[in-house]
Each structure stands twice: as C-alpha cells, then as structure tokens.
Amino acid sequence: MTKSKTPVEYPFQRGEKNEAFAAYFTGQSYLHPLVNDPKLEIVVGQVTFEPGCRNHWHIHRGGYQILLVTDGEGWYQEMGKPARLLRSGDTVVTHDGVKHWHGATSDSWLSHLTITAGTPEWLEPVAEQEYDVLKK
DSSP: OOOOOSOOOSSSOOOEEOGGGGGGEESOEEEEEEEOOTTSSEEEEEEEEOTTOEEOOEEEEEEEEEEEEEEEEEEEEETTSOOEEEETTOEEEEOTTOOEEEEEOTTSOEEEEEEEEEEEEEOOOOOHHHHHTTOO
16 A cells, blocks of 8 residues: 555545534545435544544544544544554544544545444544654
8 A cells, every 4th residue: 555645536535625524623624425314323424634634532422433444544543542553444443432533644645434323522632742743
C-alpha cells in the first residue's frame, strides 16, 4: 500500500464537505452517507480526511463505532492509551462509552467507512501538542 497524497475516490466517492459536523473536526473532512435508514439503528458512511484533519475527542453513547480503513494513513487513539497508526485494511471497534478520536496523519489523506450505532457525545479538540508528537 502506498501513502495517499491525494484525495481518495475508491471504492466510494469522496462525498461533500462535511459541513454538518465541521464544528467537531480540526481541518477539512468529507462525508459520503451510504446507509441512513431511520428504520435501522445504525448509520454507515465514508469519511475522508485531508492531511492533518482529525475529529474531536468523542464518546458513542448507547452504541459503538466500527471503522474500516479503505485508503491512506491515519491515527486512532483511546483516552489513556497510545495512538495507533492506521493503514488501508485496518479495522477498529470502539465500544460504548470509550473516549477516542481518529483522523489523518499530517502528510496523508485518510478514508474509512464508519458503522455507528448510538449517539455521539462530542468533546474537546485534540490538542495541537498531542497531535504534533505523532509525526513519524
């Protein structure tokens, strides 16, 4: 796998600028909803992060989140644990109530599918100092 220096278009379209959740991201992300059926208890979408983009710390209440990395490189971190480097093909399961964040590395785009149940509780941004120490 090579590092994605440009926007990802495969296997799904990048989607539109993620304006609905922009307040909960540092940098620019894009959202392509895939399943948003009110009869289901899950939401499925593709989120694409420009280099350096990441979401704020957050918790999923009454559910979970599954990430399926489709391209690029990024970070995933749970509170109190070291950050984990993500690459295409990696998966992450975040259980109910676990404080975490995820996003692109400083020099690569990241794209992942997200399968989410429950309600997100958005918290503080990832501090620049915390993110900057992750540079490889």
